[in-house]
Amino acid sequence: MMRAMAGLVCVAMLAGCGLGERVGLGAARKAASLPYSAQLDPGADPRDFAVAVKAGPVGVDAVRESVRYPATRYCLTTFGTSDAIWRIDPQTEDWAAIRDGDRLLFGGRCTAR
Template identity: 55%
Template sequence: MRLLSLVLVLGLAGCGLIRPIGGEGVSAQNLPYRASLKRGEDRRDLTVRVRAPGATVGQVRESVRFQATRYCLSTYGGSDAYWAIDPATGDWAFVRAGEDMVFTARCTAR
């Protein structure tokens, strides 16, 4: 019994020393563009603004998605968001505001 307790204590103490499976994950510092999120009047609605003069949706997608995923996950417990879609392209819709691209989405987790 004493040996089992020792193994458990040492095992738990080492948990923080082991890298998570699949790497360290993504942080906002590793993304190519700086994006900021603002929630809407309905807290499920959000806008993400990214400063990216001349960039395409594909180039900014992960920077934008990161902000929405983090917000939806921490607020609603799920990472899914429904993005406004541009009917002409079938891709995420956005508006240009100066050098910024502004995207809208809605958290879908319950």
């Protein structure tokens, strides 16, 4: 009886800390989706990258998080840190974007190493 009780306490504690979800034993959480589809391409120097996002007629502010996410993921998985610097447009002092039809193209660099 005491072992069964100890086992139930352990199961309850694991469920409370979220360990079950991390090892695939729980209800999967649906990830929040980003509003625009973005694709990252590494440059010749692995620290450099370009991100293209299907944006239609919208501007930089509308797509910023959709662009930032793949860059953060790339820098984090490749260099161990999420820090990135973006090319800046000197006129707007915001991220530089090149419009190519319905896409916006951005460039940046992972700052690690």
